[in-house]
Amino acid sequence: MDMANQARIKETAEKFGKDSVVVILGGGEAESAGLTAETVMTGDPTFAGPLTNVALQLPVYHLFELKDLIDPAVYEEQVSMMEMVLDVDEIIAEMDNIRKECSE
């Protein structure tokens, strides 16, 4: 996750409280989605950005995991193409793993 986004997440969590923030990812690749999830849970694993050693433990999901919560018409119009293109199962499995590994 780049420096600017780490700063925005940190600022948002501080402003609204950790309990009021959910992070939703839209990345197209399992490994990078996992790294982003790790960053907002236990801190920046590259020790480079504002979330270094900051364990926000924010709830984090990939958009594909939230399909049931989204208006089907909107999902069809905006996401259905990418669902065919990307490896959805791999992304969801990685998100599950990271949440288990990083939860306190």
Next chain:
Amino acid sequence: MNFPVIKGTGYVLVHAPNMMLEHGTTITVEKAKNPGSDFLKAIPDHIRSFEETVKYAPNQVYIGNLSPRDLETIPQPWFENFVEDADRQGKYGEIMPEKELYGLMKIVDRFELVELNEEFSAEIKEILKAKDIFTENQLALFDKPKSMDEISALVKNDTAKGLYDGDKLLGCVREAHESDPCLTADVVFENLVTKASGVLAMIALFKKNNIDPSEVDYIIEASEEAIGDMNQRGGGNMAKACGEVAGCINATGIDMRGFCAGPSHAFVNAAGLVQSGIFKNVVVMAGGCTAKLGMNGRDHINKKMPLVEDMIGGFAVLVSENDGVNPVIRTDILGKHKISSGSAPQAVIQAIVVDPLTASGMKISDIDVFAPELQNPEITVPAGAGDVPVANYKMIGAMAIKRGELEKKELMEFTKKHGVIGFAPTQGHIPSGVPLIGYIRDSMLAGEMTNAMLIGKGSLFLGRMTDLFDGISFIIQKNSGELSMGQDSSASDEFKQEIREMIAEAMQGIADSLARR
């Protein structure tokens, strides 16, 4: 009124390992922040030799010695499976070593900002003379070398950036103003590299296609650099600056910017200028970019690869009046990402691929080959950015599935049939569709391809002025041989009818006057 044609292409690469170390932003930022890092220490073991870059299959495709289809048969990693009989000279251009580019930077410099030492000046003059593409006046610039003491002093007091061959200082690029942040040695260096590689691409276009540069009317330069001073940071005009060196004495030009989509916008504009009759011959061109060298170097070293982002790219393409032979640009089938289109990938593909085809009564599978961003996957996959062309082909195929044109199980086959493997360096505007035009033109001239769609996409958020996405597409089609291809037939019919009516009226007048006698 007539569709314009793609009359010729030129493609060049420069192996620039020292520029990667001195000007690639990933490495320069690391040097400033963590000067003793493991990443920096590991770099020397991951530098490629010039010979290795010539034998690197994607580079051979870029200069036209191999086709993108040939690349599919060469196993990866390409940095280990070399093309053994590779030549640095190609059908479309050449692969140049860094030292020759230093010489070219001296030739294109109009303000005595590039200084070369005595030994290197003499050496490079002979090398460039043997290429037989530079004039006596251009080569005479090497007769005024600077002493090593002067060059070392300029670099040491930070008023110049060094031109290195490993640890050896060969010369420098001086700052152009003592207090202007837009004319520092760094900025001038970067712009001179873009200029030199752009000029090299133009020379390749003219020489490889027997085109007289004096016939060029207009040049559109489509790189991502800003040329100007502190009062007009992006004032321009790189197009005219390159045309001057390349011998386009009858041309003027303009710089056109749109991040990676810049070149596609430039082609649409060039096509419009030619089809309208404003200009007969328009060159769309761009040199490469030093900042992006080694951009994903950290990942490449972590994956124990060589630093394969060590190539500067350049291209030049001539758009001309319909000659009945060369492939045409179908200016009546254009895709554009509108301000209201939306930034979701699906909305982008809908706007720039599906909508123009639907409007023309075509299916997605009617297009033989799509040319989206053509980044070499060997550079992007290890960096976690995926295989960019394949992702684009899958998105286009997925839209065909959604439209009922394709079965879901046919998706992978679609990507292979209507796509090519990526082979371009990750130089922003360089991989954006344009590298395939040479192959497309050749295939159409050989009767092996009917049409192709070029897709330019740009991430405008990088400039922080808008978070809108951008994209523009156009179709290249085999020439039918009819010189009226693209003529507005309805307007022409109307005109003919008007003439018929005028003649009829005149005849009636004559008949009436005869009857009155």
